[in-house]
Amino acid sequence: FLFGIEILLRPTSSTALIYRCHGEPSQVTLKLPPLRSTSVLVKMLAAPINPSDINMIQGTYAILPDLPAVGGNEGVGQVIEVGIEVKTIKVGDWVIPRDAGLGMWQTAVVLSADDLVTVPSDIPVLSAATLGVNPCTALRMLSDFEDLKPGDTVIQNAANSAVGQAVIQIAAAKGVQTVNVVRDRPNLQKLTDGLKAMGATCVITEETLRRPEMKEIFKSYPRPKLALNGVGGKSATELLRHLQSGGTMVTYGGMAKQPVTVPVSALIFKNVKIRGFWVTQWKRDHKHDDEALHSMLEELCTLIRTGKLSSPACTQVGMLDFHKALHSAMKPYTSMKQVLVM
Amino acid sequence: FLFGIEILLRPTSSTALIYRCHGEPSQVTLKLPPLRSTSVLVKMLAAPINPSDINMIQGTYAILPDLPAVGGNEGVGQVIEVGIEVKTIKVGDWVIPRDAGLGMWQTAVVLSADDLVTVPSDIPVLSAATLGVNPCTALRMLSDFEDLKPGDTVIQNAANSAVGQAVIQIAAAKGVQTVNVVRDRPNLQKLTDGLKAMGATCVITEETLRRPEMKEIFKSYPRPKLALNGVGGKSATELLRHLQSGGTMVTYGGMAKQPVTVPVSALIFKNVKIRGFWVTQWKRDHKHDDEALHSMLEELCTLIRTGKLSSPACTQVGMLDFHKALHSAMKPYTSMKQVLVM
Numbered sequence: 001f002l003f004g005i006e007i008l009l010r011p012t013s014s015t016a017l018i019y020r021c022h023g024e025p026s027q028v029t030l031k032l033p034p035l036r037s038t039s040v041l042v043k044m045l046a047a048p049i050n051p052s053d054i055n056m057i058q059g060t061y062a063i064l065p066d067l068p069a070v071g072g073n074e075g076v077g078q079v080i081e082v083g084i085e086v087k088t089i090k091v092g093d094w095v096i097p098r099d100a101g102l103g104m105w106q107t108a109v110v111l112s113a114d115d116l117v118t119v120p121s122d123i124p125v126l127s128a129a130t131l132g133v134n135p136c137t138a139l140r141m142l143s144d145f146e147d148l149k150p151g152d153t154v155i156q157n158a159a160n161s162a163v164g165q166a167v168i169q170i171a172a173a174k175g176v177q178t179v180n181v182v183r184d185r186p187n188l189q190k191l192t193d194g195l196k197a198m199g200a201t202c203v204i205t206e207e208t209l210r211r212p213e214m215k216e217i218f219k220s221y222p223r224p225k226l227a228l229n230g231v232g233g234k235s236a237t238e239l240l241r242h243l244q245s246g247g248t249m250v251t252y253g254g255m256a257k258q259p260v261t262v263p264v265s266a267l268i269f270k271n272v273k274i275r276g277f278w279v280t281q282w283k284r285d286h287k288h289d290d291e292a293l294h295s296m297l298e299e300l301c302t303l304i305r306t307g308k309l310s311s312p313a314c315t316q317v318g319m320l321d322f323h324k325a326l327h328s329a330m331k332p333y334t335s336m337k338q339v340l341v342m
Numbered sequence: 343f344l345f346g347i348e349i350l351l352r353p354t355s356s357t358a359l360i361y362r363c364h365g366e367p368s369q370v371t372l373k374l375p376p377l378r379s380t381s382v383l384v385k386m387l388a389a390p391i392n393p394s395d396i397n398m399i400q401g402t403y404a405i406l407p408d409l410p411a412v413g414g415n416e417g418v419g420q421v422i423e424v425g426i427e428v429k430t431i432k433v434g435d436w437v438i439p440r441d442a443g444l445g446m447w448q449t450a451v452v453l454s455a456d457d458l459v460t461v462p463s464d465i466p467v468l469s470a471a472t473l474g475v476n477p478c479t480a481l482r483m484l485s486d487f488e489d490l491k492p493g494d495t496v497i498q499n500a501a502n503s504a505v506g507q508a509v510i511q512i513a514a515a516k517g518v519q520t521v522n523v524v525r526d527r528p529n530l531q532k533l534t535d536g537l538k539a540m541g542a543t544c545v546i547t548e549e550t551l552r553r554p555e556m557k558e559i560f561k562s563y564p565r566p567k568l569a570l571n572g573v574g575g576k577s578a579t580e581l582l583r584h585l586q587s588g589g590t591m592v593t594y595g596g597m598a599k600q601p602v603t604v605p606v607s608a609l610i611f612k613n614v615k616i617r618g619f620w621v622t623q624w625k626r627d628h629k630h631d632d633e634a635l636h637s638m639l640e641e642l643c644t645l646i647r648t649g650k651l652s653s654p655a656c657t658q659v660g661m662l663d664f665h666k667a668l669h670s671a672m673k674p675y676t677s678m679k680q681v682l683v684m
Contacts (some may be wrong), residue, residue, distance in 0.1 A: 062607060062610070062611035232606045251606055251609040251610060252610060253606070253610070254606030254607070254610075258606075259603045259604055259605045259606060260603070260604045260605075260606060260609065261601045261602070261603045261604075262601055262602045262603075262604065262616060263601045263602075264574045264593055264595070264596030264600075264601060264602060264618075265404060265596070266618070267593040267602065267616065267617065267618025268404070268593060268594060268595075268596075268618040268619065268620045269404035269618075269620060269623075270618075271617075271618055271620070271623065272618070273615070273616070273617055274604060274609070274615070274616035274617075275609065275613075275615055275616070276606075276608070276609025276610040276611075276612075276613055276614070277610065278610045278611060278613070281611075281613065
């Protein structure tokens with residue numbers, strides 16, 4: 001049966017969203033290269049549009065592929081054919097990329113087996129497509145900087161981002177409380193209810209974060225050991241004010257396009273630690289540590305299977321509608337993750 | 343002989359520089375309390391005026407003693423008499439305080455033996471008087487944040503401060519290169535020569551630090567693993583630019599009275615770590631770890647005995663001239679450490 005599928009579905013070309021210069025991609029048909037002994041042919045199933053994908057196309061990201069390049073840094077595909085030397089991946093497996101810059105916005109792709117990692121196919125396809133960047137970022141930040149115990153508190157801004165939502169759910173599963181900061185908006189109560197349903201301990205606005213009443217909140221929970229910053233600027237400085245002595249603030253994004261400003265006294269007398277996290281670097285640093293990668297993905301998939309971790313609300317878009325999807329992804333206050341389905 | 347000294351020199355009162363409110367201290371005569379079984383009577387020999395002493399008097403420091411208080415957080419004294427239960431300290435020993443806030447600007451003091459640590463009396467009295475704060479800060483910052491190996495580079499601003507000079511000398515003794523940033527001034531060449539004589543690899547001004555030519559410097563030495571920041575503001579941000587990926591910047595002072603501003607990209611994509619250090623907190627954290635304290639002091643005394651670490655240039659001032667000394671210590675660009683001699 002699998003052999004049948006292999007023959008029937010084997011594509012010879014791929015419909016891809018490529019960009020020849022920094023700006024916007026266009027849809028082209030690419031001839032797939034022949035399969036080498038160490039390669040894998042993958043039929044893509046779904047690939048999200050993340051902020052870093054857009055920054056990469058615009059040429060403002062930290063790593064930029066040689067042009068022309070296919071857009072998209074994550075996504076899930078099903079393996080159609082494997083080279084004769086490939087041992088780690090079988091036909092029918094679901095796979096996600098191990099690194100950024102591999103070009104996931106296409107209907108089929110031939111990649112080295114080393115560039116792919118298998119994921120279980122018993123989780124929703126949208127969860128698999130969005131597993132490798134944001135939930136991994138959330139899990140690592142909750143695991144690698146402070147030793148969080150049940151009852152401890154984490155404070156974060158950008159709480160409604162894909163990372164923020166994953167932080168809420170993973171923390172809740174660990175019994176860790178989250179103080180979640182979001183920007184004020186018309187539908188704030190709905191957003192608050194949604195985040196609380198995910199497990200958020202409390203949800204406050206950026207304005208509340210700056211007010212003296214914040215002290216009241218930390219009468220109910222211990223002061224945070226860990227602050228997660230996806231914004232920068234004033235929001236980051238405010239998070240810092242509430243951190244306990246010796247705590248850590250981890251920056252993973254800079255939505256406000258402003259640097260992180262740290263009072264000298266917080267460093268010297270409160271011993272706060274200011275760090276950064278980039279999941280792509282983590283994956284590169286652990287390239288030869290499959291155990292670490294698999295155990296992280298397994299932990300996330302267990303949370304997904306038990307209903308404790310869901311992907312952000314997604315809008316599924318066909319490849320032909322990519323222009324609309326890109327523009328929707330760039331709108332402020334967007335809560336819907338745009339996902340290309342192939 | 344020691345018994346004779348003990349009887350002859352035993353003071354019953356102390357001439358002390360106290361402050362009753364935050365502002366400036368005045369000279370008073372204090373009656374010494376009776377010696378308890380766990381106390382030690384110390385005749386003070388010398389005590390420096392550090393920036394943190396002045397901040398404490400002004401009421402702007404992170405820890406403030408109850409008023410009235412005797413000024414001065416460090417200094418060396420000789421033990422005149424010990425309580426019957428004191429085992430760790432003998433008559434004749436030189437001692438320095440274990441913590442800040444004990445009031446060293448006085449001719450004699452009765453303290454709990456637990457508040458004091460002995461130092462060798464074969465080092466210069468000015469070295470002993472200035473051992474406990476600045477050289478300890480320098481040694482810990484060079485030891486506790488990055489694993490520095492001979493040939494590695496450290497970059498620091500405020501390189502002519504007491505900490506800065508200790509950093510240069512301790513680093514040189516370890517074979518670690520130092521790029522030293524100082525503010526431009528009329529006698530710059532003399533200052534540069536002086537720091538180079540201490541072992542500075544190179545000395546540059548804040549203005550040079552901002553120029554593109556800085557790249558040339560790092561053709562000769564590896565990029566710094568460690569940046570030491572006693573200034574804050576722009577100077578700190580500039581230090582950061584030159585740090586290698588994964589390196590650490592440690593802030594121990596904020597002379598510019600401006601916060602440390604960190605680009606989000608440096609945190610995420612260069613994985614720089616932003617930390618702070620406060621030697622008083624280190625001593626409190628190691629209160630029950632005499633081994634750590636003694637081994638640090640012994641390492642510094644070995645450097646002093648072998649001529650590798652000298653105290654900053656000192657102006658010795660009698661207790662009566664304390665007003666002049668305080669004002670000299672507060673002047674900008676001051677290179678002379680004011681030390682009260684009793």
